[in-house]
Amino acid sequence: MAPSTRARILDAALELVQQVGFTGTTVTAIEEKAGLSPGSGGFYRHFRSKEDVFRAAIERELERAQRYRREFERGAVDDPRAALSRRLLQQLDYMARIRPLINLLAREHGQFPDLTSRIGGILLDQGIVEEAGHLTRDLRPHVDHDDPHALLTVVVSALTGYHLARQFFGHPPAEVTPERFAATLAALVTSPTTGPAPCARCGHDEQAAAADPHGAE
Amino acid sequence: MAPSTRARILDAALELVQQVGFTGTTVTAIEEKAGLSPGSGGFYRHFRSKEDVFRAAIERELERAQRYRREFERGAVDDPRAALSRRLLQQLDYMARIRPLINLLAREHGQFPDLTSRIGGILLDQGIVEEAGHLTRDLRPHVDHDDPHALLTVVVSALTGYHLARQFFGHPPAEVTPERFAATLAALVTSPTTGPAPCARCGHDEQAAAADPHGAE
DNA sequence: GTCTATACCGAGATAGAC
C-alpha cells in the first residue's frame, strides 16, 4: 500500500532534520520532498507547525525503537565470550536502527530539553538497565567485577562512542570493523580484572593469596 | 587587557553556534552578545559573513586544542594500571577543554564536510596516533594484546562515548564519576585478555600450553 | 486535500553619516 501523505511528510521531515537540523529545515523543503508543491501551504493540512511535525516524527521513532528492542533474541550462552560478542554486535545493530534518534539527540539536545530527557529515558532506562540485568544474570560466573555499574558504563560508552565516531566521520575509527570491535570488547569484559585466574595445573589462586597472605593454602 | 571586539565576536559566535547551531545563530544575536548594537551591521567590519566568523572560531579552537595537547605531562609509570587510569582522566579533561570542537562536530558534521575532516584529522591523527605510541611503549609488558589497534579503538570509543553522554544528558551515565570510569577502564585494559597469566607458584603458562599442546613444558 | 496567491516577519548584508 502506498504511504499516506502524512507518512511521507513525516519521512521527509525526519530525513531533512537529520541532515540540516531543525532550524535548517524549511517547510518548503519538506513539502517538496513529500511530493507536495513547494511553497504551497499543503503541509499545514497535516501538521500545525514545523515543531509539530518534528515532535510527531520523534514519537514515531520512539515507538519503532521499542519494537526493535522487543525483537532482541537471546541466544544460548555457550561460550560466554562469544555470546557477549554476539550481543554487542546486536547492540550496534540496534543503534544503527535508531540512528535518527541518536542523531537528533546529538544535534538538538540543547534546543528541546523535554525531548532530550524523553529520548534519554527510553534509551537508557529500557536499554541499559535491561542490559545490566542480562550481564549480571547470564555472565555472572565468568564476569566477576567489583564495580558492575562502572563496568556496564564502560561497555555502553564504548558502544556509543564507536557508533558516533562512525556516524561523524563516515567510517569506523582506525578502520576497525564492528566484528573486531565487538570481539575485543567482549574479550576485555570476560577477563579477570582483579588478578589472574586460578592456575590450571596446580590450582594456585593468586587473587585469594593476595587477599589472605597467611591462608591455609 | 580587555578583549578586542574581534575576539568578543568570536567568543559570542562560538557560544551561540554551540547552543542553537549554525543556521540557528543570527548575526544580530552575535552583535548583541558581543556588545555591539543589535541589527546594525557592525559585525561586518570584522568578518565578511556568518560562515566566515564560524570558520575563524573553529580555527582558533583548533590552535587551542593543539596547545592543550602539548601540555600533557607524562608521569612516571610506576604501577601501570594507576598510570593508565591517570592518563585516561587526562584524556577526559582534554575532551572537556575541546568541548566546542566536539560539539560542532556532533552538530554540523553534515553541513561542513571540509571542517569535519579537518577537525577529525587533528583530533584523531595527533591525539589517537600519539596515544597509540604511548600505550604500546609504556605499557607494553603489562598490556599484551593480539589486536592493539582494536584495543585502542575500544579505549578511545569508551572515552568518547562517556564524554558525549555526559554532554547530551548533563550528567554521567549511571552517575558513574570520571574517577570510577577511568579506574574501571584501566583495570580492563591492564588485564590479560587472551588467557590467564603464568602461575605465580608453579610457572605454568596456560596460554602457551593452549598454543602448543605438545610443548616441552 | 492540494493548489495559487499573498501577508508578514526576520535575517543577511550594504551605504553612508558620525
Add this chain to the structure above:
DNA sequence: GTCTATCTCGGTATAGAC
C-alpha cells in the same frame, strides 16, 4: 569603528479557489 537606515530575500503561515 560603530552607528542609523534600508534593501532584498527567504521562510512561516493563512485565505480562499478548485
